[in-house]
Amino acid sequence: MPLPAELSIPLSQHLGKPAKPVVRMNDEVKKGQLVGEADGFISANVHASTSGKVRAIRPHPHPGGQYAMTVFITPDGKDEWAEGLNSAPVDWKGMSKEEILKKIRDAGVVGMGGAGFPTNVKLSPPPDKKIDTIILNGAECEPFLTADHRLMVESPEAVVAGLEIMASLFPGTLKLAIGIEANKPDAIDALQQYAVPKKIEVLALKTKYPQGAEKQLINAITGRNVGEGELPFDRGCIVQNIGTAVAVYDAVCRNRPLIERVVTVSGMEIARQKNISARIGTSFSDIIAFCGGMSEKTNQVISGGPMMGKAIFSLDVPVVKTTSGILFINNSALGKSRERACIRCGRCVEVCPQGLAPWLLANVAQLRQLEKIQLLGLANCTECGSCTYVCPSGRELVHWIKYAKALVSSRKQRKSA
Numbered sequence: 102m103p104l105p106a107e108l109s110i111p112l113s114q115h116l117g118k119p120a121k122p123v124v125r126m127n128d129e130v131k132k133g134q135l136v137g138e139a140d141g142f143i144s145a146n147v148h149a150s151t152s153g154k155v156r157a158i159r160p161h162p163h164p165g166g167q168y169a170m171t172v173f174i175t176p177d178g179k180d181e182w183a184e185g186l187n188s189a190p191v192d193w194k195g196m197s198k199e200e201i202l203k204k205i206r207d208a209g210v211v212g213m214g215g216a217g218f219p220t221n222v223k224l225s226p227p228p229d230k231k232i233d234t235i236i237l238n239g240a241e242c243e244p245f246l247t248a249d250h251r252l253m254v255e256s257p258e259a260v261v262a263g264l265e266i267m268a269s270l271f272p273g274t275l276k277l278a279i280g281i282e283a284n285k286p287d288a289i290d291a292l293q294q295y296a297v298p299k300k301i302e303v304l305a306l307k308t309k310y311p312q313g314a315e316k317q318l319i320n321a322i323t324g325r326n327v328g329e330g331e332l333p334f335d336r337g338c339i340v341q342n343i344g345t346a347v348a349v350y351d352a353v354c355r356n357r358p359l360i361e362r363v364v365t366v367s368g369m370e371i372a373r374q375k376n377i378s379a380r381i382g383t384s385f386s387d388i389i390a391f392c393g394g395m396s397e398k399t400n401q402v403i404s405g406g407p408m409m410g411k412a413i414f415s416l417d418v419p420v421v422k423t424t425s426g427i428l429f430i431n432n433s434a435l436g437k438s439r440e441r442a443c444i445r446c447g448r449c450v451e452v453c454p455q456g457l458a459p460w461l462l463a464n465v466a467q468l469r470q471l472e473k474i475q476l477l478g479l480a481n482c483t484e485c486g487s488c489t490y491v492c493p494s495g496r497e498l499v500h501w502i503k504y505a506k507a508l509v510s511s512r513k514q515r516k517s518a
């Protein structure tokens with residue numbers, strides 16, 4: 102996408118503490134220059150996505166649903182890289198583990214599938230956890246989203262190189278696999294050319310939602326179950342997103358920080374649906390204009406997919422490192438109805454991949470019984486949205502579950518403060 106007239110780059114685009122601003126108003130910055138420095142272990146660097154002048158640093162609407170401290174840059178039109186960045190590809194094979202991890206951290210690489218967990222931290226599990234499997238998540242199981250699909254078709258070499266770089270951080274022979282839903286045969290073909298000679302398995306998985314959820318993917322590929330309260334490394338696995346693998350390759354071999362990403366622009370209410378490569382900080386309103394405008398019938402703009410994404414509250418929100426897609430929806434055309442009382446049909450229980458009772462979680466969340474809801478397995482909900490999708494009473498089950506999670510987390514923060 103062409104350079105917009107202004108970029109708004111939030112200092113919080115990841116899980117953990119927001120980055121600390123290291124620029125001031127009226128500073129001149131170059132493309133790829135650090136504007137926010139990681140603040141602590143679980144945090145990530147943030148960079149300027151073009152050259153220009155810092156116009157302001159202030160709170161601004163964020164696609165996560167809150168206001169976040171944001172660095173505004175007015176581009177100078179030169180798009181000039183900071184010194185030493187965007188180099189010709191270099192061979193990573195002579196680099197030490199520490200050097201590779203530092204490059205990933207410096208480049209601000211985070212999980213680009215949605216969670217935004219800092220990648221260098223995910224690649225540094227506790228020493229007592231033996232990693233024997235690394236999986237790339239190419240399932241992209243949410244309807245509408247095709248950003249990872251395009252990356253797999255158009256940049257298979259970088260995807261495979263990113264996986265090899267991550268595997269080099271662990272001792273011994275690892276099982277390396279790329280899991281892709283069988284409905285993307287072109288992506289499977291493209292990756293096989295580069296992956297098979299490197300002994301990386303490219304696996305065609307059954308097309309079903311939520312095949313791309315971390316726990317479901319690990320089970321489908323290794324047969325292992327990540328239990329309640331466990332993390333993938335407890336079962337010897339690390340799962341990374343396709344875009345993240347490309348960002349790792351760019352960081353390590355090309356000295357390129359994470360300043361742009363592929364975004365799917367879709368839904369029935371946008372004039373031209375497409376995948377675009379957008380700079381971090383491009384506003385949704387600029388993307389709407391670039392894609393020919395949205396129809397007057399649009400009553401929801403969603404950041405992410407229709408199952409797990411969030412409806413945004415302002416079109417000024419920018420693309421961040423985790424923005425996989427933007428959807429333009431008319432709810433009445435989708436047959437969405439008014440919320441009614443639960444009829445105890447049990448469908449939400451049947452579909453929950455985590456074996457939870459979503460109807461009960463939602464009831465308890467509405468009553469704000471926070472101790473009780475944690476005993477019911479709140480933390481195990483992956484927010485896949487399947488329960489809301491099947492509910493014949495139109496209950497916003499996952500909305501209430503997310504609400505309870507937010508209450509539990511803010512209560513914990515208050516206690517620790």
Ligand code: SF4
Nearest residue numbers: 453482483485486488
């Ligand atoms: S969103 Fe609903 S279906 Fe999905 S894991 Fe959570 S409770 Fe289960």
Ligand code: SF4
Nearest residue numbers: 443444446447449492
């Ligand atoms: S699917 Fe809806 S109506 Fe059926 S039990 Fe769950 S919450 Fe109740």
